Amino acid sequence: MTIDAPIDAAPSRAPVTSPIASLLTAPILPTLLRLAIPNMIAMVGSTLVAIAETSYIGRLGTIPLAAIALVFPFAMLTQMMSAGAMGGGVSSAISRALGAGDRDRAATLALHAAIIGLCGGLFFTVMMLLFGRDFFTLLGGRGRVLEEACNYSQVLFSGAIAIWLVNTLASVIRGTGDMRLPSMTLIGASLVQVVVGGTLGLGLFGVPQLGMRGVASGQLIAFTLAAVFFVWYLLAGRSRLPLNVSAFRFERGMFFDILKVGAVACLSPLQTVLTILIFTKILASFGTEMLAGYGIGSRLEFLLIPITFAFGIASVPMVGMAIGAGQLQRARRVAWTAAAASGLTVGLIGLVVALDPALWVSLFTRDAGVTAAAHSYFHWAGPAFVFFGVGVSLYFSSQGAARVGGPVLASTGRLLIVAVGGLALAQAPAWTLFALISGAMAVFGLSTAGSVLLTRWGK
Known part of the structure; x- marks a missing residue:
């Protein structure tokens, strides 16, 4: 159970008719x-x-x-x-x-x-x-x-x-x-x-x-x-x-x-870039077709970032103003609502491409080997997109609450899973690496949600 500072204890002194106050x-x-x-x-x-x-x-x-x-x-x-x-x-x-x-x-x-x-x-x-x-x-x-x-x-x-x-x-x-x-x-x-x-x-x-x-x-x-x-x-x-x-x-x-x-939040994008570089380096040893298949899959991930960013960054001023005004229950409702909207949107996309990867893959290649690799990626990673959406959105909401340490640690966990697990699976079948990516996304999303649930917000 989360313990917070007193709820709705300090109403904003801004005029109630202003666009700023309306966010409260x-x-x-x-x-x-x-x-x-x-x-x-x-x-x-x-x-x-x-x-x-x-x-x-x-x-x-x-x-x-x-x-x-x-x-x-x-x-x-x-x-x-x-x-x-x-x-x-x-x-x-x-x-x-x-x-x-x-x-x-x-x-x-x-x-x-x-x-x-x-x-x-x-x-x-x-x-x-x-x-x-x-x-x-x-x-x-x-x-x-x-x-x-x-x-x-x-x-x-x-x-x-x-x-x-x-x-x-x-x-x-x-x-x-x-x-x-x-x-x-x-x-x-x-x-x-x-x-x-x-x-x-x-x-x-x-x-x-x-x-x-x-x-x-x-x-x-x-x-x-x-x-x-x-x-x-x-x-x-x-x-x-x-x-x-x-x-x-x-x-x-x-x-x-x-x-x-x-400054603390800057660790998260740094870890994201390191995760991409490490996984690409490991996957390159499996051959050009596998690397190209992953490239097609990661391209969809890149296109999903605008959705997660949009919901997450929209939650920052709403959460921040609610925190400043002492409306801590509202701040948390904003965070969970944004996470649900982000997770549901990208999760549905992930589910669709997991069930029928050809909807996306056929736009880029007809090569049988590349297609098989991309299909394998989506079968494993697609269902985990929901966790990615939830985690990124809550990362931004935590910035609004000035409590970003937990989400950054969750990103660290994702990096460690990919780095350590990827090296351990370097000689295993390629699909195990895609399963690893799926698991890392799930750990990131669930860990971020857990940190928000357990972290005290407010002064």
């Missing part, structure tokens, strides 16, 4: 759906950008395709840390302050968050410009593949500050309960990225062909424009949270309020 009183499921849908659309847009980018990189040749595979884990890590992990910590701190009726604190937190975003982007810029070549070499990059990976990475990560600033400021706005503006901005950035990246990369419309550097320039330009827009929007007082830069002063406690959630 509106029906939970309709409000979650209203907040989740814009995020889902934006995330689907980002996914389509990744597909489009892969498509026109493919027109540059096989070597650039291999090069982008080397850079992808680090690009994904940058996005996951800035948007999901540290971004969740930002939204959590701001929503808790707003829930307690302290708008001045929320505004000050927003400015401290921007500083954290600048520092996070600078860290990735320095790390990848200095050590990117070494990282790609460790992953197997050689010759022209290595050079193309470095060309792409150097341009992309020279603008890591823009990426971090966009995701940080979007999280500031999400913390007020406004999901629409960040989503529309990210969709606009996605369109700019596709057009500019394709034009510069392929040399369209008479523009000199810049290859991989041109493709990376598309994202650099798109996120720089989005960052400028967010800065203008917040400083112009158009958001639900007016900022007063002239009154700003550094406060160590403000950084701690964000980092106690965001």
Whole structure:
């Protein structure tokens, strides 16, 4: 049985008619759906950008395709840390302050968050410009593949500050309960990225062909424009949270309020990337067909992330404001409702592809060996997608409650199962590895749910 602080002990001092205060009183499921849908659309847009980018990189040749595979884990890590992990910590701190009726604190937190975003982007810029070549070499990059990976990475990560600033400021706005503006901005950035990246990369419309550097320039330009827009929007007082830069002063406690959630949460995406890299390395020893079959399966997992992210990130301001207002029962109802919606949605998709994998696999291959491997993956992993949906959603809800330690440990458990179990099964039939992935997902989801159930929320 969970023990929490006193329930509904500190009502918000915000006006009851404000959009912010409505998150404390509106029906939970309709409000979650209203907040989740814009995020889902934006995330689907980002996914389509990744597909489009892969498509026109493919027109540059096989070597650039291999090069982008080397850079992808680090690009994904940058996005996951800035948007999901540290971004969740930002939204959590701001929503808790707003829930307690302290708008001045929320505004000050927003400015401290921007500083954290600048520092996070600078860290990735320095790390990848200095050590990117070494990282790609460790992953197997050689010759022209290595050079193309470095060309792409150097341009992309020279603008890591823009990426971090966009995701940080979007999280500031999400913390007020406004999901629409960040989503529309990210969709606009996605369109700019596709057009500019394709034009510069392929040399369209008479523009000199810049290859991989041109493709990376598309994202650099798109996120720089989005960052400028967010800065203008917040400083112009158009958001639900007016900022007063002239009154700003550094406060160590403000950084701690964000980092106690965001810094710990950053371990989760790091572990996710390590899990993917380790499992891919182990599975590669089973041959190209098995690796390709897993690639088809993991591509569907990648497309399911927008659903889990949308429900999870929508729950952060609702949980955070309820925590700040002392409405702990409502905070938990929000968390479990979001988890149920996320788990049910991706769980149904997983069940469908487990029963009839050809619905998805036939879109990508007719090769008998690859098809058999992909079918085996879905038969085992598909039924466990429900646990993935529940676990990811509760991870975000826990950020809203500033209690993210349990979900991060659950992610650690998943990593250990894949790493240790994968090595133990290296000589076993390939299907046992897919069964291992299924079991790891179940452990992650159930452990996260257990940690939320047993962890005390509130002060």
